[in-house]
Structures are given as C-alpha cells and as structure tokens.
Amino acid sequence: xxxxxxxxxxxxxxxxxxxxxxxxxxxxxxxxxxxxxxxxxxxxxxxxxxxxxxxxxxxxxxxxxxxxxxxxxxxxxxxxxxxxxxxxxxxxxxxxxxxxxxxxxxxxxxxxxxxxxxxxxxxxxxxxxxxxxxxxxxxxxxxxxxxxxxxxxxxxxxxxxxxxxxxxxxxxxxxxxxxxxxxxxxxxxxxxxxxxxxxxxxxxxxxxxxxxxxxxxxxxxxxxxxxxxxxxxxxxxxxxxxxxxxxxxxxxxxxxxxxxxxxxxxxxxxxxxxxxxxxxxxxxx
Numbered sequence: 520x521x522x523x524x525x526x527x528x529x530x531x532x533x534x535x536x537x538x539x540x541x542x543x544x545x546x547x548x549x550x551x552x553x554x555x556x557x558x559x560x561x562x563x564x565x566x567x568x569x570x571x572x573x574x575x576x577x578x579x580x581x582x583x584x585x586x587x588x589x590x591x592x593x594x595x596x597x598x599x600x601x602x603x604x605x606x607x608x609x610x611x612x613x614x615x616x617x618x619x620x621x622x623x624x625x626x627x628x629x630x631x632x633x634x635x636x637x638x639x640x641x642x643x644x645x646x647x648x649x650x651x652x653x654x655x656x657x658x659x660x661x662x663x664x665x666x667x668x669x670x671x672x673x674x675x676x677x678x679x680x681x682x683x684x685x686x687x688x689x690x691x692x693x694x695x696x697x698x699x700x701x702x703x704x705x706x707x708x709x710x711x712x713x714x715x716x717x718x719x720x721x722x723x724x725x726x727x728x729x730x731x732x733x734x735x736x737x738x739x740x741x742x743x744x745x746x747x748x749x750x751x752x753x754x755x756x757x758x759x760x761x762x763x764x765x766x767x768x769x770x771x772x773x774x775x776x777x778x779x780x781x782x783x784x785x786x787x788x789x790x791x792x793x794x795x796x797x798x799x800x801x802x803x804x
Contacts, residue, residue, distance in 0.1 A: 581608070581717030581736045591764045592738055604724035606734035610766025610802045615794045618768045618802055619644035620735065622673055622713065626656035627746075629779035633771075634659075634666060636782035642796035644668050645735075646773065647713040650675035650696055657703045664704050669798055671711030672696045672732065681720040689726045711735055711799060733803060737770035739763060744772045752781050760788055768802075 583592040594601075594608045601607060610616055619637070623630065623646050637644055646663050648670055653660055663670055674680060675695040683689050693712065700708040712732040714723065719734075727734050741758040743750060750758075755777050759769075771778050786796075 581714070581719065583738065585762060588761050589764055591766065592762075594736065594738070601724075601734075601736075604721070604734060605728045605732070606724055606736065607768065607799075607802060608736035609738035609764075609768055613765045615765050615792070616767075616797050616801075617763065617789060617794050618766075618799050619771070619796055620671075620713070620737065620768060620799070621646045621771050621773045623648045623652045623773045624673075624677060625649075625651055625774060626659060627774050629776055630656070630659050630773040631662075632779035633773055633782050634662060634668075636786055637668070638666055639783060640786040640790070640796070642786060643798040644796075645671050645709070645711060645799050647671045647673035647711070647735075648696065648700070649673045649677045649715075650699060651677075653696065653699045653703055660700070660703055664706055669709045669711065669800070670700060670704075671709050671713060671735070671799075673713050674715055675699075677715045679716065679718045680714050680723050681718045684720075684722060686726055686729075689723065690730060693727075693730060693732070733799075735768060735799060737768045739767045740770035743775040743778055746774065746776075749775065749777045752777065755781055756785070756788070759785060760792070763789060763792065763794065766802075768799075 580595075582595050584594075585592045591609055596608075598607070598609060598611065610618060619642060621630075621633065621644060646660075646668055648660065660670065672693055673696070674692040676692065678692065680689070680692070683692070697708040700706075710730075710732045712727045712734050713736075714734065717736060724734055739759070739762050741750065741755065742748075743755070763769075789796075
C-alpha cells in the first residue's frame with residue numbers, strides 16, 4: 520500500500536510542468552523515508568508475532584508449524600504452557616513413540632477396517648467420539664472397548680466450544696457423552712477431551728481441567744475428513760511418513776476411506792521406521 524502511494528506522488532511531481540526541485544527533493548525524501556520506516560515497522564511486528572506465536576491465546580484454533588523432516592512441530596502454545604491446563608499436543612523426549620488418535624463424528628463403514636489393522640499390529644489407539652457416533656454405531660464402540668482401545672470425549676454435538684463461556688453448557692456437552700458411553704458399554708469414559716476442530720479458549724481448557732479432563736490436541740494430521748475429496752494413497756503416505764516424529768500425537772478421522780484402505784500398510788511403514796505405538800495414558804504418566 521505504501522509503495523503504491525509513493526509511486527503516485529512521484530508520478531504527479533514528474534508530470535508537473537514546472538518542478539520546484541527545492542520542494543520536490545525533500546518531499547520525495549520524506550515519502551521514501553516513510554515507506555522504508557513503515558516497512559521496517561511491519562517487519563518488526565511480524566518478528567514479534569512469530570516470537571509470540573506459540574503463546575497461549577485466550578481464543579484460538581489449534582495450529583502447527585513444521586520444520587525439517589522428522590522434527591517435532593511447534594504449536595500455538597508450548598508444551599509447558601499447555602501443561603498448566605493438563606493439555607498436550609506432543610510427547611516429550613526423542614523416543615520413537617506414536618500416540619494414535621481418531622476423531623469419530625459418524626460411521627460410514629471405515630472404522631472397522633481401521634480396527635482390524637490396529638488389532639493386527641497390536642496397536643492401541645484413542646477414539647474421540649461424539650454423541651451421534653454413540654447413538655448410531657454402539658456395536659463398534661463396544662468393539663473399541665473389547666479390543667483394548669481408549670474412548671475419549673469429543674463433545675455431544677461437536678460445536679465450536681470456544682464460543683461456550685458458561686460451565687453449565689460446557690459440562691452438558693461433556694456429561695452427555697460420558698453418560699451415553701456408560702449406557703452403551705457399561706464402562707466409564709476416559710477423562711480425555713479433544714476440542715472439535717481444534718477450536719478452544721483458555722476458559723475451555725480450564726473448565727475441562729476442573730471437570731477432571733486432560734485435553735489432547737495433535738502434532739500430526741492431514742486433510743482426510745473431506746468425503747468429496749479423499750487424498751490418494753500417495754498423498755496420504757507423503758504427509759504421514761515425512762512428518763512423523765518422536766512423541767507424535769497423530770490425529771486421523773475414522774470416516775476417511777483412505778485411512779481405512781492404507782492403515783495396515785501405514786502402520787507397517789511406521790514400524791519399519793522404528794516407531795512403536797502407545798496409549799495416551801503412557802504420555803500422561
């Protein structure tokens with residue numbers, strides 16, 4: 520914007536029939552100085568935003584920044600900042616461990632192939648379920664429990680939780696899932712919470728903590744939820760193998776046809792890369 524302004528002023532000065540250079544030169548110098556000072560200020564602001572980008576904001580969408588292949592990404596907040604809310608996005612240390620998690624919004628035939636692959640590899644995972652999944656696929660939820668997986672809370676209606684500021688409404692979204700899960704399985708839901716779409720606020724994190732929940736974001740995910748544009752096998756492997764890292768909390772969607780088709784091969788590939796699979800309980804411990 521400033522560049523265009525300076526050019527326009529210079530053009531008008533040059534197009535004037537009689538140029539008063541004593542006035543024009545200082546004016547051009549002033550405008551040039553304004554431009555460069557403005558650009559410098561913008562750079563300083565950008566660097567400040569970059570330096571503070573990992574600070575926990577009052578309201579935020581969870582996001583990641585990736586560096587070199589195999590390195591842990593940076594998140595909107597540091598692990599230390601999240602720890603104050605019993606929240607996590609990545610495991611500590613450099614041991615080649617993967618924490619598999621799946622978000623379950625509805626059932627469309629792809630969850631059972633995923634469960635089959637997990638069972639074949641003796642890999643435990645955490646499934647974050649919403650109310651609709653519990654209502655429509657109770658037998659699959661029972662299988663998750665029978666196969667030794669953990670089931671966590673993804674809220675009943677999958678709303679933007681960052682817009683919920685009252686504890687009563689927040690508690691209801693959580694309690695309704697826990698109650699229906701117990702009704703379906705006869706067991707207690709794990710006190711693990713994943714904010715829908717990664718939308719959160721510090722108030723939400725605090726309320727989850729007060730209810731006894733640990734909150735789990737992620738350090739690796741890819742665009743697998745769009746049913747009208749599923750990633751190819753090649754695209755999935757390119758993302759999920761190049762960005763895997765020690766302590767990764769991997770977010771996948773059980774609705775993904777691609778995930779159902781590649782899960783066995785993907786787990787094999789990760790194992791060949793030296794990784795093992797552990798439940799989220801090990802990360803907390």
